[in-house]
Amino acid sequence: MKYRITHTTSYHYAEPVGLCWNDACLLPRQLPHQHCLDSQLQIEPAPANLRERSDFFGNRIVHFDIQQPHTLLKVSAVSQVSINQDANLAAIDNPLPWQQLVKRLETERTGTVLSALPFLYDSPLVHKSSDLAEYARPSFSSRPSLIDAVTDLMQRIYRDFTYTPGVTGIATPLAEVLSTRRGVCQDFAQLGIGCLRSLGLAARYVSGYIETLPPPGQKRLVGADASHAWFSVFAGDSGWIDFDPTNNQIPVRQHLTVAWGRDYSDVAPLRGIAWGGGAHKVGVSVDVARLPQATE
Secondary structure, eight states: OEEEEEEEEEEEEEEEEEEEEEEEOOSOOOOSSEEEEEEEEEEESOOSEEEEEEOTTSOEEEEEEEOSOEEEEEEEEEEEEEEOSOTTHHHHTOOOBHHHHHHHHHHOOSHHHHHHGGGTSOBTTBOOOHHHHHHHHHHHTTOOBHHHHHHHHHHHHHHHOEEOTTSOOTTOOHHHHHHHOEEOHHHHHHHHHHHHHHTTOOEEEEEEEEOOOOOTTSOOOTTBBOEEEEEEEEOGGGOEEEEBTTTTBOOOSSEEEEEEESSGGGSOSEEEEEEEOOSEEEEEEEEEEEEOOOOO
């Protein structure tokens, strides 16, 4: 399946911004199951400098700076992505015991395990805790299989927590999310990560998009989609397996990966510094459209 993704962010400033530097993490990764056929950033006003690099995690980061006064900054990432196989299905049948994996992460220092260690420890927005371990433990106490246990944890987060936009922010502690049982996909992804790390497993934060389909008989609303987040657990030699607690599903062909890191702070879509501007408003629009399949 092929998709066209358009992600537009607009900053409206009350006063002119004289100079700004920015990093954008908006271009999809190349993966075995996902091919980025085309991607580009459209920036207004035109940047003085523009260059792409790979960060520590292999994500595509585009740096740009604008050296002319402006009251509107508009950044659009337009990409075409092909999903050519079900990403997680090959690893789901692996009966790997989760306690065996914890032991490997504690004692083994081969290349496979070393690559997972950055996702085992505390990160800026995810801190291990006894409360997170206590919440996770019922999913693991009677389920030796890693996949069975993490699937149950995903299902419990879906049942126990209510998707409520606006009640949390980037800096909302996981303890508060755990207490109020409300949040958004970012919170639920980081909650799952915190639970897994608190039990000694490695887990990472995945940012991207999910195709949303309109109700039968209704047209798809252009621009009504949003960026999405889920978590991925390290499964040893099977690699990483994704879980989406917001939608209670293991991602296959409708999840499009942009980046991954220890938590949201590693993969924020846009970050930077601006001189001037005063008060400002931010608008975000995301459109994920399935493209028609070519016929022979």
